[in-house]
Amino acid sequence: NWTATSILDEQVALIRKQIGSAKVLCGLSGGVDSAVAAALVQRAVGDQLTCVFVNHGLLRQGEAEQVELDFVASTGAKLYVANEQDRFLNALAGVSDPETKRKIIGREFIRAFEEAERAIMAEAALDGEEIKFLVQGTLYPDVVESGGGEGAANIKSHHNVGGLPEDLRFELVEPLRALFKDEVRAVGAELGLPAEIVGRQPFPGPGLGIRIVGEITGERLELLRKADAIARAELTAAGLDNEVWQMPVVLLADVRSVGVMGDGRTYGHPIVLRPVSSEDAMTADWSRLPYDLLAKISNRITNEVEGVNRVVLDVTSKPPGTIEWE
């Protein structure tokens, strides 16, 4: 029998006890777990916390702003932003193989995070302080599935902020270890985090990088961001956010098909909609979205996103398909 308030009070007390007057670091991904973990620690020890946001340029429209503006405004947390968009684009140039992409993104992420960490440590050292703790947004299901919830580890190389290499320099602070996702959302709401962060659907660490089938370029990312924003807005407007576990929007950058616009021929890329219903992402079924909604999304994307002339629907369950295309 829990309430968000009692969990919050209890965790704040535990965090204060663990951290004392030391300094602490937390990586933010834009996702729910890291945001709630960070907000809890901020509530407990205030300015002793520094949050780090590595912007890899693979987030969806508005998500970097959610971290840089909304998270900061609602928590008052200190945030160090590493703008690493170019670094990731350069490292990914010419790469189409999904596993290679995943490994590059994971590797560059760790490097970028460690650089940020060194910069923050150097600054803290000027004040004669040392950073002793690292916050991780580990949830109870991750703990149970030990190995960090990587049930699909042999299928795909998962990457996320919670999966940073265990750095012996730091002691871990894991305030969400006893909680399930719905409890985490409730605590986040109680902490005053905005609904867009607290209600966010699962989004993979490698982000849009694994939703472009083919090479990742800045232009393709821009195109996918537009299509994804339209699909998400329409799903929300239809009131279906809760029925759908997540809806990856995928750009088939290596495929082109012939279409017609006005009286001209087009030769553009398809966008795939991949709405799924699921309990835990281990298995999933494709969501039977209303035809009118699908029509609206398709019309808007083909009209508003230059370079896309076709929208297709993925009707594969998991297994045999995975949720993400890569």
Ligand code: XMP
């Ligand atoms: P798949 O594609 O394996 O995805 O059916 C299952 C769930 O995991 C998410 N996913 C990831 N999450 N890092 C993450 O944090 C990753 O590398 C990653 N790859 C897939 C996916 O969005 C779905 O919810």
